[in-house]
Amino acid sequence: MSIRSLLVNSLMVFVLCVIPYGQFNQQAQLQASTDVVIFSDPSLRERYYQLVAELRCPKCQNQNLADSNAPISKDMKAQIYSMLEAQNTDDEIKAYLVSRYSEFILYRPEVNSGTWFLWFAPLCFVLLGALIVWRYAFNKPKASSVSAELTAEQQAQLDKLLEKDSPQ
Amino acid sequence: MNRLALFAPLAVFLVLSIFLFKGLDRDPTELPSALVGEAFPAFTLPALNDGRLLSEQDLKSRVTLVNVWATWCFACRIEHPMLNQLADQGVAIVGINYKDQDAKAQSWLEQRGNPYQFNIVDAQGSLGFDLGVTGAPETYLVDAQGVIQYRRVGVVDQRVWDDEFKVLYEQLVGKEK
Numbered sequence: 023m024s025i026r027s028l029l030v031n032s033l034m035v036f037v038l039c040v041i042p043y044g045q046f047n048q049q050a051q052l053q054a055s056t057d058v059v060i061f062s063d064p065s066l067r068e069r070y071y072q073l074v075a076e077l078r079c080p081k082c083q084n085q086n087l088a089d090s091n092a093p094i095s096k097d098m099k100a101q102i103y104s105m106l107e108a109q110n111t112d113d114e115i116k117a118y119l120v121s122r123y124s125e126f127i128l129y130r131p132e133v134n135s136g137t138w139f140l141w142f143a144p145l146c147f148v149l150l151g152a153l154i155v156w157r158y159a160f161n162k163p164k165a166s167s168v169s170a171e172l173t174a175e176q177q178a179q180l181d182k183l184l185e186k187d188s189p190q
Numbered sequence: 191m192n193r194l195a196l197f198a199p200l201a202v203f204l205v206l207s208i209f210l211f212k213g214l215d216r217d218p219t220e221l222p223s224a225l226v227g228e229a230f231p232a233f234t235l236p237a238l239n240d241g242r243l244l245s246e247q248d249l250k251s252r253v254t255l256v257n258v259w260a261t262w263c264f265a266c267r268i269e270h271p272m273l274n275q276l277a278d279q280g281v282a283i284v285g286i287n288y289k290d291q292d293a294k295a296q297s298w299l300e301q302r303g304n305p306y307q308f309n310i311v312d313a314q315g316s317l318g319f320d321l322g323v324t325g326a327p328e329t330y331l332v333d334a335q336g337v338i339q340y341r342r343v344g345v346v347d348q349r350v351w352d353d354e355f356k357v358l359y360e361q362l363v364g365k366e367k
Contacts, residue, residue: 080221080322080324081324081325083218083219093289093315093325094323094324094325097315097319101319120224121224122224122225122319122320122321122322123221123224123322123324124221124222124223124224124322125222126221126222
């Protein structure tokens with residue numbers, strides 16, 4: 023067997039076994055996409071799956087490109103594929119698609135004036151919650167410790183009440 | 191101070207209500223347009239009937255309605271009479287025949303009338319991709335400088351024309367003169 027045919031064979035085995043397995047393993051949602059993509063460099067494959075998982079189909083309400091079979095998603099996946107092969111960075115690919123399909127397609131939107139609230143509101147709420155918990159946790163005992171000390175007069179009153187209530 | 195704090199939950203509730211109430215009216219299928227205010231993307235594609243090569247320069251002479259259509263698109267059938275009507279009123283309409291077959295497109299225009307000045311054949315959908323087209327029909331209002339001023343995803347009917355296009359179109363035509 024020549025080295026060349028060995029290479030072709032191992033590539034076939036790779037395509038038939040490794041890609042579907044990797045898909046199944048990495049992300050259950052990728053199962054829906056049936057198209058097999060073959061990259062010149064295996065590291066591109068990972069980036070491809072990352073991109074199609076986090077970019078949103080512009081035609082569908084809530085599907086990523088990996089999940090969607092809409093014609094537009096297929097076009098976008100083909101575009102991502104060819105841009106990856108042309109040595110574009112992930113950011114360049116995203117910018118290219120956003121300039122055509124707007125920020126709608128980003129499941130992880132960039133931090134800018136329109137999205138800072140989206141990004142930082144959860145953190146603000148956590149801090150607010152922590153503040154409330156802290157105030158409740160550390161202010162309450164002080165208040166009760168003040169009332170825990172009884173004067174002699176109060177103690178006498180209490181003893182009297184307990185005596186009255188206890189069964190004879 | 192303590193009494194005011196009691197109203198905090200009410201304030202939170204009111205703010206939340208306003209947000210959610212506003213959300214009721216929003217159409218989730220409506221996409222923000224990335225290309226409004228931008229120049230019409232560059233392209234070189236053949237014309238439907240004579241095959242001569244067209245480019246974005248061909249859109250620049252006057253205010254134009256660019257309509258993305260295809261024979262496989264059902265809503266385009268509903269839209270077509272409205273386009274004929276607009277063409278009769280003197281609106282310049284250019285078609286982008288999107289991912290379609292020339293023969294089918296030609297017989298469609300013979301049967302239903304041809305409202306288009308010319309048709310750009312975008313068989314691969316490459317111009318559509320640059321425009322951010324997600325399907326047909328879509329309609330763009332392009333001014334005389336070749337800048338996209340408005341985008342409508344879906345059918346343009348009389349109501350849509352009156353509500354969304356008419357004022358802007360007349361403004362742009364007025365500016366041109």
